[in-house]
Amino acid sequence: MESLIVENNEKRRLLNKENKKIYEDMLMYVRLSYNKSVAETEEVLMELLDHLLILQQEGRVASELFGDNPKQYANEIVGELPQKMLSKKMIMQFFMGVFYFLGVAIFLNGLVSTVCHYGFGLPESNQTYYVGTLAINTLLSLGIAFILVYAVIRYICWACFKDVTKIFELLFTGIVFGALPFGIFLALFYFMPSFGPPITIELYWLILIGICFYLLGSLFKRKA
Amino acid sequence: MLKKRKAYIIQLYCVTRYWILFFKNFSNLQYKVGEEMAIRSQLLKGILEGCILAIISKETVYGYELAMKLQDHALDVSEGSIYPILLRLQKEKLIQGEMRKSPSGPNRKYYTLTDAGEESLETFRKNWEYLKKPVDQLLDEEDV
Numbered sequence: 543m544e545s546l547i548v549e550n551n552e553k554r555r556l557l558n559k560e561n562k563k564i565y566e567d568m569l570m571y572v573r574l575s576y577n578k579s580v581a582e583t584e585e586v587l588m589e590l591l592d593h594l595l596i597l598q599q600e601g602r603v604a605s606e607l608f609g610d611n612p613k614q615y616a617n618e619i620v621g622e623l624p625q626k627m628l629s630k631k632m633i634m635q636f637f638m639g640v641f642y643f644l645g646v647a648i649f650l651n652g653l654v655s656t657v658c659h660y661g662f663g664l665p666e667s668n669q670t671y672y673v674g675t676l677a678i679n680t681l682l683s684l685g686i687a688f689i690l691v692y693a694v695i696r697y698i699c700w701a702c703f704k705d706v707t708k709i710f711e712l713l714f715t716g717i718v719f720g721a722l723p724f725g726i727f728l729a730l731f732y733f734m735p736s737f738g739p740p741i742t743i744e745l746y747w748l749i750l751i752g753i754c755f756y757l758l759g760s761l762f763k764r765k766a
Numbered sequence: 767m768l769k770k771r772k773a774y775i776i777q778l779y780c781v782t783r784y785w786i787l788f789f790k791n792f793s794n795l796q797y798k799v800g801e802e803m804a805i806r807s808q809l810l811k812g813i814l815e816g817c818i819l820a821i822i823s824k825e826t827v828y829g830y831e832l833a834m835k836l837q838d839h840a841l842d843v844s845e846g847s848i849y850p851i852l853l854r855l856q857k858e859k860l861i862q863g864e865m866r867k868s869p870s871g872p873n874r875k876y877y878t879l880t881d882a883g884e885e886s887l888e889t890f891r892k893n894w895e896y897l898k899k900p901v902d903q904l905l906d907e908e909d910v
Contacts, residue, residue, distance in 0.1 A: 546865075549873070582856075585865065586849060589829045589875055593845065596830050607846040615846055622853035 546584040553591055557598065564604050564612055564703075565594055571616045571702040574695050578623040586619060613703045634766035638759050643687050644680070645756030652748025659745055667745060674738025679730055690723050814843060815851055816890035819879065822861055823887055828874040852877065860886050 550569075557565055569587055593607055608615045626632070658664045697715070814836075821827060821835050829852065833845040855861045860883035868874040879887070 546873075553872075582853070585863065585875055586853060588873070589849060590846075592828075592872065592874065593830050593833070597845075606844070609844050609846055618850045619853065622850045622857065624853075624857050 543581055543584060546588055550584070550588055550591060553588075553595065556595060557591075561594055561598055561604050564608065565591065567702040568608065568612060568616050571613070571699055572620055572623075574699055575620045575623065576695070577626055578620065579626050582623050586623070616702075631766045634762045638762040638766060639691075640684060641755050641759030641762060643684065645752050645754075645759055647683070647752075648748055648755060649752025652745060652750075652752055655745040656749065668742050669745060669748075670740050670742045672736040672738045672740050675734050675736050677738070679734055682730055683727060686723055686726060690719060694719055810843075811851065814841070814847070815855065816887070816894065817841060818848065818851060818855065819860065819883055819887040819890065822877050823879045823884065826876045826878050828868070828876050832877070855883070858882075 554562065554565065554569075568590065572583060572587060575583070590607070594604060597604065597607055604612075655669065659667050697718070701711070817836065817839070818832065821832060827835065829849065832852075833848055836843060836848070837845075852861070852863070856863055859880055861877045862880050863875045863877050865873050866876050
């Protein structure tokens with residue numbers, strides 16, 4: 543599998559500019575169908591690449607292979623690819639994602655707060671958390687993070703085979719994938735009422751907890 | 767005043783009805799065209815599947831080779847259309863793909879027929895024989 547991907551990366555360099563663009567869109571689009579078998583996906587992508595390279599050598603154009611509507615063709619391919627089995631690997635990858643996300647979020651939170659306290663003399667050196675609020679906020683954040691990942695995948699699929707201008711892309715992704723979720727996160731932590739038993743911890747502990755979560759994530763990654 | 771209003775309402779009713787009918791017919795038309803296309807491409811796909819099975823039963827081939835063989839037999843289909851079909855045939859376990867080193871160097875996916883594939887080809891052959899004569903006769907009669 544790995545070797546197929548490496549081989550694909552190397553062979554792709556032989557494509558000319560036009561063919562490369564259309565093939566890489568195809569590659570992205572087909573690979574983003576995350577619920578399909580990876581082995582079959584890579585094999586059919588390699589077949590298409592080999593075919594395209596031969597066409598190029600013979601001086602023929604990509605539309606002879608992909609037809610006039612490459613997106614429709616990509617959909618046909620994706621539609622026929624076999625489903626991925628729900629494997630142990632996928633479950634491990636799920637937990638890896640969860641722990642990486644939490645780890646980075648807690649670490650950054652701790653780092654910024656600690657720097658604010660020791661560097662700029664903000665009064666509190668500790669923070670009180672309410673267990674109930676914390677649990678709800680964590681779950682909601684994870685939910686938002688997954689929706690965000692899904693939305694990014696959908697966006698990239700949508701942008702494949704299109705000439706999206708850089709300015710539009712910057713504005714759209716900046717607002718939809720940057721400002722909007724960030725605003726929701728802030729609103730969540732600001733407006734969520736406090737409930738459940740309180741815990742007070744020193745700020746620098748957050749950094750350590752963040753690192754622990756990240757290490758847990760790496761553990762899951764290694765098992766996957 | 768009241769009369770005017772009544773006339774206006776009737777007019778509005780007629781116009782609305784006209785548009786509703788128009789859209790209904792329009793969508794019907796679209797549906798019919800779509801359906802016809804679907805049936806045609808279904809028919810073609812089924813035949814193409816049979817032809818691909820026939821070629822693979824004779825010799826082991828890889829994708830590009832298969833496309834060329836189809837073209838040699840004057841079956842002028844778009845080259846890309848074989849790959850979705852190959853995927854489907856693999857899913858139905860009628861053919862089997864295997865990555866192998868080719869004589870000229872790079873890894874290629876070679877396809878062979880499975881036992882189920884042999885059976886399916888036999889069924890296709892029978893169905894085709896069964897259809898070919900009556901259809902040919904029918905079309906010839908029309909010419910006369």
